[in-house]
Amino acid sequence: MSLPEPESVSQASEADGSRGPSSSRRNFLQLAAGAAAGTIITQYSTEIGVALEQATDGDLEVVWLQGQACTGCTISVLQGQYPTLEEVLSEFRLEVTFHPTIMPEAGEVAIDAMSDSPDVLIVEGSIPVDIPEAATVGQTPDGESKPLVDWVQELAPESEYVLAVGNCASFGGWPAAENKRNLYDLGANVTGARGLQFEQRTERGVLGPDFTSGAGLPVINLAGCPVHPDYVLLTIATVLNGHVPELDAYNRPKPFYEPLVHDNCPLRGYFDRGEFAETPGDEGCLIKIGCAGPYTRCDDQTRLWNDGTSVCLNVGSPCIGCMEPGFWDRFAPMGEEVERQSLFGSITAEQAGWAGVAAAGVGIGAHAVRKATGYGSFDGDEDAEAAAEASPESSAEPTDGDTED
Amino acid sequence: MVEVTIDPTTRIEGHHGTTLEVEDGQVVEANSQMKMFRGAEIITIGRTPRDAAQITGMVCGVCFLCHRLCSSKAAEDAAMNAGAFDGPPRNAVLLRDAAEGIFYLWNHAIHLFALVGPDYSDAVADTGFDRLDPLEGEGYQGALENQRQLMKALTEFGGRAPHPVGYIPGGLATNPDASTIEQVKSRVREVSEWLGPTEAVPEVLENVQNGEFDPDLGEGLHDVVSILVGAAELGAADIGAGPNRYYSNGIFEDPETEELFLPRGVYRDGEVELLSKAEIVEGITEDTEYSWYTDESGGPPTEAQPPEPDLDKDEAYSWGKAPRFDGQSMEVGPLARLVIADLDPFDLRDTLGGGATESNTLNRLIARAQETLVVRDQVLEWLDAIDPADPFMADFPDEFTGEGVGLFEPSRGALSHYVDVEAGTIERYQIITPTLWNIGPRDGDGQPSILEEAVVGDPVEDVEHPLGVMRTIRSFDPCLACAVHVRSPDADYETVIEPAQPGLDGGVGSCPIGDAPVSDHE
Numbered sequence: 001m002s003l004p005e006p007e008s009v010s011q012a013s014e015a016d017g018s019r020g021p022s023s024s025r026r027n028f029l030q031l032a033a034g035a036a037a038g039t040i041i042t043q044y045s046t047e048i049g050v051a052l053e054q055a056t057d058g059d060l061e062v063v064w065l066q067g068q069a070c071t072g073c074t075i076s077v078l079q080g081q082y083p084t085l086e087e088v089l090s091e092f093r094l095e096v097t098f099h100p101t102i103m104p105e106a107g108e109v110a111i112d113a114m115s116d117s118p119d120v121l122i123v124e125g126s127i128p129v130d131i132p133e134a135a136t137v138g139q140t141p142d143g144e145s146k147p148l149v150d151w152v153q154e155l156a157p158e159s160e161y162v163l164a165v166g167n168c169a170s171f172g173g174w175p176a177a178e179n180k181r182n183l184y185d186l187g188a189n190v191t192g193a194r195g196l197q198f199e200q201r202t203e204r205g206v207l208g209p210d211f212t213s214g215a216g217l218p219v220i221n222l223a224g225c226p227v228h229p230d231y232v233l234l235t236i237a238t239v240l241n242g243h244v245p246e247l248d249a250y251n252r253p254k255p256f257y258e259p260l261v262h263d264n265c266p267l268r269g270y271f272d273r274g275e276f277a278e279t280p281g282d283e284g285c286l287i288k289i290g291c292a293g294p295y296t297r298c299d300d301q302t303r304l305w306n307d308g309t310s311v312c313l314n315v316g317s318p319c320i321g322c323m324e325p326g327f328w329d330r331f332a333p334m335g336e337e338v339e340r341q342s343l344f345g346s347i348t349a350e351q352a353g354w355a356g357v358a359a360a361g362v363g364i365g366a367h368a369v370r371k372a373t374g375y376g377s378f379d380g381d382e383d384a385e386a387a388a389e390a391s392p393e394s395s396a397e398p399t400d401g402d403t404e405d
Numbered sequence: 406m407v408e409v410t411i412d413p414t415t416r417i418e419g420h421h422g423t424t425l426e427v428e429d430g431q432v433v434e435a436n437s438q439m440k441m442f443r444g445a446e447i448i449t450i451g452r453t454p455r456d457a458a459q460i461t462g463m464v465c466g467v468c469f470l471c472h473r474l475c476s477s478k479a480a481e482d483a484a485m486n487a488g489a490f491d492g493p494p495r496n497a498v499l500l501r502d503a504a505e506g507i508f509y510l511w512n513h514a515i516h517l518f519a520l521v522g523p524d525y526s527d528a529v530a531d532t533g534f535d536r537l538d539p540l541e542g543e544g545y546q547g548a549l550e551n552q553r554q555l556m557k558a559l560t561e562f563g564g565r566a567p568h569p570v571g572y573i574p575g576g577l578a579t580n581p582d583a584s585t586i587e588q589v590k591s592r593v594r595e596v597s598e599w600l601g602p603t604e605a606v607p608e609v610l611e612n613v614q615n616g617e618f619d620p621d622l623g624e625g626l627h628d629v630v631s632i633l634v635g636a637a638e639l640g641a642a643d644i645g646a647g648p649n650r651y652y653s654n655g656i657f658e659d660p661e662t663e664e665l666f667l668p669r670g671v672y673r674d675g676e677v678e679l680l681s682k683a684e685i686v687e688g689i690t691e692d693t694e695y696s697w698y699t700d701e702s703g704g705p706p707t708e709a710q711p712p713e714p715d716l717d718k719d720e721a722y723s724w725g726k727a728p729r730f731d732g733q734s735m736e737v738g739p740l741a742r743l744v745i746a747d748l749d750p751f752d753l754r755d756t757l758g759g760g761a762t763e764s765n766t767l768n769r770l771i772a773r774a775q776e777t778l779v780v781r782d783q784v785l786e787w788l789d790a791i792d793p794a795d796p797f798m799a800d801f802p803d804e805f806t807g808e809g810v811g812l813f814e815p816s817r818g819a820l821s822h823y824v825d826v827e828a829g830t831i832e833r834y835q836i837i838t839p840t841l842w843n844i845g846p847r848d849g850d851g852q853p854s855i856l857e858e859a860v861v862g863d864p865v866e867d868v869e870h871p872l873g874v875m876r877t878i879r880s881f882d883p884c885l886a887c888a889v890h891v892r893s894p895d896a897d898y899e900t901v902i903e904p905a906q907p908g909l910d911g912g913v914g915s916c917p918i919g920d921a922p923v924s925d926h927e
Contacts, residue, residue: 181451
C-alpha cells in the first residue's frame with residue numbers, strides 16, 4: 001500500500017490555482033496551530049464568523065449522515081463554544097439539509113430535504129460493507145432499507161468537500177475492532193465496518209484510495225472518539241474560505257493532529273523523573289498502565305475539551321489513542337503498557353524515563369532522547385519517523401482487524 | 406388495510422423503523438425496527454473487564470456515562486463474587502450518584518427542549534413556545550447553553566464529555582480536590598437557577614395557561630411547563646397507552662445503607678413490587694423470534710450466547726431482541742421509576758396526564774420534567790457528602806474468575822450488563838438496554854413491545870399524517886438510529902407518510918395529533 005503524501009495533496013491543489021489562499025483571508029488552521037493553548041477560537045471567533053459569512057454568499061448545503069454511529073460526535077460538536085453550533089447554523093447560514101438528530105423533518109420529507117450535491121458532506125460513524133444491512137436509512141425505490149454504503153457512494157462524488165467526523169468514519173473506530181474469538185465466522189471485523197477512505201491503518205475505505213471530492217481533496221479525516229468540536233468548525237471555516245488544509249499521512253489536518261500527546265502531557269514531568277503510576281489513581285506517569293500518549297497525535301493537551309475545562313490526562317486517565325488509526329486494538333488491552341515500536345529495540349518505561357533524566361543532566365537534546373527511546377517524532381527526520389510508524393503495515397498486506405502491533 | 410413507511414425517524418438517537426398497518430382510521434399493528442448492528446458484545450469478548458467498560462462506554466455517545474458505569478458495576482460484581490474485590494469506596498459511590506444525576510438533568514433537558522419540543526411547538530405558541538423555535542428561540546438556545554454547563558461538570562471528573570475517560574471500574578481515575586468538587590457544584594447550581602425554583606411549578610403552570618411569562622420564576626421551568634401544557638392541549642394523554650407495567654433497576658445508592666433513592670422493582674396489576682437484585686436478574690429473558698439473530702442468541706442473559714446475526718429469518722424485522730420480565734413486556738424510563746417510587750410531584754400526572762400511573766405519551770414527558778426537579782437538589786447533596794481526603798478508587802486485579810451483573814438505571818430506563826470473566830478474560834458479555842425494553846420487536850408469543858402496543862389504536866384518519874405515532878415514538882426518548890414504516894400486507898396501497906414538520910420555513914409549524922391538515926400557524 002502507499003499512503004498519500006501530505007505534501008503532494010496540498011501542492012497539487014494549490015498548483016491548479018483554483019484554491020490558492022487569498023490575501024484577504026486567513027488560514028484558520030494555521031492560526032490555530034500557532035496560538036496559545038485554548039485561546040484560538042475565542043480570540044478569532046469574529047474573524048471565523050466573517051470568514052464563514054464571506055464564504056457563504058448564499059446558503060451552503062450541508063448533509064450529515066450517520067453510519068454505525070453513536071451520535072457522540074454530534075453531541076461533541078454541540079459542546080463547541082466559539083462559535084456555537086447554533087451560531088453556525090443561523091448566523092453563518094450553513095444549511096444542514098439533513099441531520100438525523102437535529103432536523104425537524106422526518107420520513108420521506110427528511111430524505112427529500114437532503115441535498116444531492118452538498119457543499120459539505122459530513123459522515124459520522126463507520127460504514128459496514130460485509131453486512132450492508134447493519135446500517136440503513138431511508139428506502140430504495142423498491143421499498144427496501146437503503147444501506148449507508150450506497151448513500152455514501154452516491155453523495156461523496158457529488159460533494160465539494162467530504163469530512164469524516166470521528167474515528168469511526170475516519171478509520172472504522174470500535175465497530176472495526178477485532179472479533180477476537182472469530183465468533184460465528186463473521187471475520188475479524190464483525191460487520192466489515194470501514195471508514196470512508198481507511199480501514200484502520202490501511203487504505204481500504206468505502207470510497208477507495210483515489211477518491212477526491214469536487215474540490216480535489218481526499219476525505220478530510222477529523223479523527224477522535226469523539227471528534228473535538230473545534231476541529232469540525234475550524235476545518236469547515238478553513239475549506240469554505242478557500243484554503244487547502246495541510247494533511248498528514250492519514251488525511252488529518254496537521255495543525256490539529258501533528259502535536260504528540262506525550263510531548264505536551266501534563267504528567268510529562270513524572271515521566272522525565274521516572275515516576276510511574278502502578279494502578280489507576282496513583283500519582284505518576286501513566287505509561288505503565290496503558291497510556292498511548294507516545295503514539296497519539298492531537299493538540300487536545302493544550303486545546304483541552306469542553307471549552308477549556310479538562311483533558312483525559314488531567315483526570316488520571318491514560319491516553320487511549322482515540323485520534324489514531326488502529327484505535328482499539330493497537331492500544332489494547334487498555335490497562336497495560338503499550339508495546340513499544342522502537343527503532344532500537346524494545347525499551348521499558350523505566351529506561352525511557354531515566355534516559356530523559358540522564359539526557360537533561362548531560363544536555364542531550366530532546367530529539368536525541370526521543371530517538372534513543374523510540375518515542376514520538378523527530379523534526380527534520382520524517383523519513384525515520386515514517387519508517388518507524390509505517391513499517392508494520394508496509395511489510396505485509398493488511399489483514400482484517402489490523403492488530404499488527 | 407394501508408401500509409405506510411416513515412424512514413428515518415429523526416430527533417432521536419440512532420437508526421429505527423416502524424411499520425404501521427392502518428385500518429379504518431386506526432393503527433392495528435406496528436413493527437418496531439432497529440436498523441443498526443455493530444456487534445459490541447462480540448467485540449467485547451476476549452478482552453479485559455477494564456476494556457469492556459471502555460468499549461461499552463462508547464456504544465452510545467448520548468448515554469455514554471451509563472454504559473461505562475454499568476459495565477464497571479458488572480466487572481466489580483464479578484470481582485466481588487470471585488473474592489478479589491471489596492467494593493468501590495464510599496466516595497466512588499457518591500460520585501457515581503452525582504454524575505448520573507447530572508446526566509439525568511442533561512439528558513432530560515436535551516430531550517424535552519431539542520428532541521420532542523418541536524413536536525408541540527404550534528399548540529403552545531400563544532403560551533410562549535416560540536421561545537423553543539429550534540433555531541431562533543431564546544429558550545432553545547438557553548437550553549443548549551445550559552447543557553454545556555452540565556457537560557462541563559461531567560468533564561471535571563471525566564476529562565471530557567461525551568465519552569469521558571475518568572470514570573472506571575473501581576471508582577475514579579483521579580482524586581478530585583475540594584475546589585474541583587466546588588466547581589462541579591457551581592456549574593450544577595447555575596443550571597438549577599436557570600431552571601427556576603421547584604415550588605414555583607403551580608404558579609408557572611397558571612402563567613403558561615394564561616399566556617404569561619415571568620422570567621423570575623425560571624426560564625427553564627416556563628419552557629418545560631409550556632411543552633407539557635402544549636402536549637396536554639394536543640391530547641397527548643390520550644395516545645401512546647402502554648400496558649401499565651413498569652420495571653426499574655433502581656438508582657442512586659446510599660453508600661452507607663445501600664438503599665436506593667429511586668427503588669428497584671416492577672409495577673403490574675396496579676401494585677408496586679419492590680424486588681431484590683437477584684429477583685430482577687432471575688426474571689429476565691430475551692426472545693429472538695423476530696430478530697435478525699439465531700434462536701440460540703435468546704434466553705436468559707446470564708446464559709445466552711452473544712447475538713449471532715441471521716439475516717435469512719423470514720419473519721425477522723429488527724436488530725433488537727425482545728427482553729421480557731416473567732415473560733411480560735415492561736415499560737422502562739422516568740415514568741416507570743416515578744411510578745415504582747410512588748412519586749407524582751404537584752400531581753402533574755394525576756391532573757394533566759390522566760392519572761399518576763397511566764402509561765401514555767404525555768405522562769412520559771411529565772415524568773421527565775418531574776424527575777429533573779426531584780434529582781437536581783440531590784446532586785448537590787451527594788457532592789456535599791464526598792470527602793476529598795478519602796479514596797476515590799479501589800483497584801482490583803484483572804486476573805480473577807467470576808460472573809457478575811451490573812444493574813443500572815440511566816435516564817432512559819433499566820440497563821443491565823452481564824459479564825463472565827475467566828482468568829481475567831471476558832468469556833461472555835450481554836447488554837440489555839432501556840430502548841430494547843421499550844421499542845424492541847415482538848416475541849415468540851406474538852406479544853408486542855411497549856411501543857408496538859402503545860401506537861395500536863392511535864387514530865390515523867389520514868395515513869400521510871400519523872403524527873401521534875411520531876410523538877409517541879419520541880416520548881420514549883429512544884436511543885438508536887431510527888425509521889418508521891407503515892406498510893400494506895396486500896400491497897394494494899403504499900405511501901410514505903410526511904410527519905410533523907415544525908420548524909420548516911424557519912418557524913414553528915403545526916402538528917395536531919390526529920390527521921387534521923397541518924395548519925398554517927405562522
